[in-house]
Amino acid sequence: MHRSDHVERPVATVSGYPVVMVALAMLAAAVWQFLGLREGSGSLALAIGLLLAALVLAAGLYMLQPNTGALLTLFGAYQGTDRSEGLRWANPLYVKHTVSLRARTLNMSTLKVNDKRGNPVEIAAAVVWQVHDTAQASFSVDDVERFVALQAESALRHLASRYAYDDGDTDAGHEPTLRGSLDEVAQALQAELQQRFEPAGVRVVDAKLTHLAYAPEIAQAMLRRQQAEAVIAARTKIVHGAVSMVEAALKGLSEREIVQLDDERKAAMVSNLLVVLCSDKDTQPIVNTGTLYN
Numbered sequence: 001m002h003r004s005d006h007v008e009r010p011v012a013t014v015s016g017y018p019v020v021m022v023a024l025a026m027l028a029a030a031v032w033q034f035l036g037l038r039e040g041s042g043s044l045a046l047a048i049g050l051l052l053a054a055l056v057l058a059a060g061l062y063m064l065q066p067n068t069g070a071l072l073t074l075f076g077a078y079q080g081t082d083r084s085e086g087l088r089w090a091n092p093l094y095v096k097h098t099v100s101l102r103a104r105t106l107n108m109s110t111l112k113v114n115d116k117r118g119n120p121v122e123i124a125a126a127v128v129w130q131v132h133d134t135a136q137a138s139f140s141v142d143d144v145e146r147f148v149a150l151q152a153e154s155a156l157r158h159l160a161s162r163y164a165y166d167d168g169d170t171d172a173g174h175e176p177t178l179r180g181s182l183d184e185v186a187q188a189l190q191a192e193l194q195q196r197f198e199p200a201g202v203r204v205v206d207a208k209l210t211h212l213a214y215a216p217e218i219a220q221a222m223l224r225r226q227q228a229e230a231v232i233a234a235r236t237k238i239v240h241g242a243v244s245m246v247e248a249a250l251k252g253l254s255e256r257e258i259v260q261l262d263d264e265r266k267a268a269m270v271s272n273l274l275v276v277l278c279s280d281k282d283t284q285p286i287v288n289t290g291t292l293y294n
Contacts, residue, residue, distance in 0.1 A: 006135040008201070011072050011080025016061045016087030026054035060092040069134045071097045081134045099134040103205050104145075106152055110211055113160040115178065120215035123160050123178070127152050127193060128205040136201030144200055151196040159189050165214065178212055185209065 030050035036042025063086070064070055070082040072094040082088060083101070090096070106127040115121050129148055131137045141147040163178045163185060176184050190207040197204060 006078055006139045008133045008135040009080050011082055011090070013082045013084065013088050013090040016063075016089040019057055019061060019089040020087070023054045023057040026050045026057070030054065056092055057089075060089045060094070061087065062090070062096045063087055064098070067101045069099045069101055069131075071099055071134050071138055073097070078135060078139070097138065099131060099137060101131055101134075103128055103130045106149060107210070108149075108152060108156065111153065111156060111160075112215055113157050115160055116162060116164045119165055121160065121165050121178070122211060122213045122215055123156060123209065124211035125152070125156050125189060125207060126210045127207045129193075129197065129202050130205060131201055132203040133201030136199065141200045144202065147200050148197065148202060152193060155189065155192045155196055159185065159192060162188070165212075178209075182209065 027050070030047045033042040033044070033047030033050065037044060037047075062070060064082065064084060066085050068083075068085075070088070070090075072079045072082065072090060074091070074094055079094060081099075082090065106129065108125050108127070110122050110124040112120060112122055127148070131144065137144045160178065163176060163181070166177050166179050167175075178185055186208050189209070190204050193207055194204045
């Protein structure tokens with residue numbers, strides 16, 4: 001992207017309050033001269049000169065609110081930017097254009113994009129930005145707010161294509177995802193936005209995702225998949241715990257010599273214990289009045 005040769009620089013201005021006092025004094029003197037014309041003590045040329053001088057001085061006055069800059073140009077040539085607050089005065093021939101330096105928030109509308117795996121997702125973000133170079137914001141782009149909005153949408157689309165939505169969508173579970181790595185994704189979004197905004201003299205204060213979801217056409221399928229993954233994870237943990245409990249039971253029986261079990265009886269005991277421990281329903285006990293072999 002082309003970078004403007006115009007960068008912000010300060011310009012010499014003075015406080016407007018002394019100028020106001022001088023202009024009022026000149027205006028009072030002009031009125032006195034006009035009144036003196038009736039008695040012959042006044043001078044018409046001096047009265048007109050004082051009046052014109054007061055008007056010229058007043059034309060150079062302008063007011064600056066906090067966090068506002070005045071961009072001054074002379075016959076189309078950039079002279080500098082004044083960031084002083086209050087009533088100011090500069091060359092009356094300067095054209096004063098105020099630029100807000102306050103932080104502004106862009107609430108982006110929800111976008112439908114494809115993630116790294118090609119799954120359609122809905123995503124939105126909020127971007128807090130502010131102008132830090134008034135010259136670039138005024139001369140590099142035609143409309144800085146529209147520029148920010150378009151570049152933010154482009155950056156968000158590009159960001160979504162770099163990450164998978166969830167861990168189940170990645171080839172390796174440790175890869176960052178849109179849903180599981182919010183801080184990393186926010187930092188990546190802020191860095192890309194700053195790179196895109198820099199030529200326009202705009203600084204990114206903060207950037208965060210405000211909405212993230214699968215697109216409606218695949219939301220139900222993805223929900224079922226997540227439910228299946230949750231069931232598998234829970235079953236895996238239950239089986240692992242059951243195996244540990246069976247192992248501890250067999251070890252305890254063997255060490256205390258409570259009962260001697262051959263391999264077939266151990267297998268039957270392991271099978272029964274695993275059924276009891278891993279079943280998702282209450283088991284019904286069965287009393288065996290015989291032996292394992294008859």
